[in-house]
Amino acid sequence: NAGVIQTPRHKVTGKGQEATLWCEPISGHSAVFWYRQTIVQGLEFLTYFRNQAPIDDSGMPKERFSAQMPNQSHSTLKIQSTQPQDSAVYLCASSSGTYYEQYFGPGTRLTVL
Amino acid sequence: AQKVTQTQTSISVMEKTTVTMDCVYETQDSSYFLFWYKQTASGEIVFLIRQDSYKKENATVGHYSLNFQKPKSSIGLIITATQIEDSAVYFCAMREVITGNTGKLIFGLGTTLQVQP
Numbered sequence A: 001n002a003g004v005i006q007t008p009r010h011k012v013t014g015k016g017q018e019a020t021l022w023c024e025p026i027s028g029h030s031a032v033f034w035y036r037q038t039i040v041q042g043l044e045f046l047t048y049f050r051n052q053a054p055i056d057d058s059g060m061p062k063e064r065f066s067a068q069m070p071n072q073s074h075s076t077l078k079i080q081s082t083q084p085q086d087s088a089v090y091l092c093a094s095s096s097g098t099y100y101e102q103y104f105g106p107g108t109r110l111t112v113l
Numbered sequence B: 001a002q003k004v005t006q007t008q009t010s011i012s013v014m015e016k017t018t019v020t021m022d023c024v025y026e027t028q029d030s031s032y033f034l035f036w037y038k039q040t041a042s043g044e045i046v047f048l049i050r051q052d053s054y055k056k057e058n059a060t061v062g063h064y065s066l067n068f069q070k071p072k073s074s075i076g077l078i079i080t081a082t083q084i085e086d087s088a089v090y091f092c093a094m095r096e097v098i099t100g101n102t103g104k105l106i107f108g109l110g111t112t113l114q115v116q117p
Helices: none
Strands: A005-007 A010-013 A019-024 A031-038 A042-050 A053-056 A065-071 A074-079 A088-095 A108-112 B003-005 B010-014 B019-021 B024-026 B032-039 B045-052 B064-069 B074-079 B088-096 B111-116
Touching: A005 A088, A010 A019, A019 A088, A019 A108, A031 A074, A042 A065, A042 A074, A053 A065, A074 A088, B003 B088, B010 B019, B019 B111, B024 B074, B032 B064, B032 B074, B045 B064, B045 B074, B074 B088
Parallel strands: A010 A108, B010 B111
Antiparallel strands: A005 A019, A019 A074, A031 A042, A031 A088, A042 A053, A065 A074, A088 A108, B003 B024, B019 B074, B032 B045, B032 B088, B064 B074, B088 B111
16 A cells, blocks of 8 residues: 655755745545644644645645645645745645544655755 | 653664653643654654554554553553664644544654664
């Protein structure tokens, strides 16, 4: 059984450019989460989908970050006008339900120059 | 306020010994879930074990077990018979059921475990 798949694994963008990160959750999992990991802030929640519907985006920087889940097999996180402070590892996780453990993908390391 | 605190930044132990990692949490909810994850040197985050707040019995999975002390808002991770490959960063996390019923995990900053041969 394949785990959570994230692409690309590494992405380098210039300041002001757009970055789109992809996540394929574990087949059959109804909940998808996005987190961001930095040395300073640690692991921070960004947003959550359940059965493809957005449930909680309280962790998303409002102006430049957006996330979608157009179908049950993938979710995207888009960052417009990337800034150096957006540099982080972006992690996608999925679970079989709200109250169950989350399984994490390998992450996408975003570097904004 | 929701908060998870891991006070031990790093721990070093000898192989085959037992180690305990501390974690305390803050929540207003009467029902919540607690998790421990491990992040390997490659960056992979692996789920280890879970404790439901309403359960009195400490969870055990393989050589991982928990010391759940609800009155102290404490959930320690115990690893017995440690192996070199247990060297990693260990994260404690909490998910609230009522107030924060969105499924999000709140993480501590992690404890780095180094197992020496």
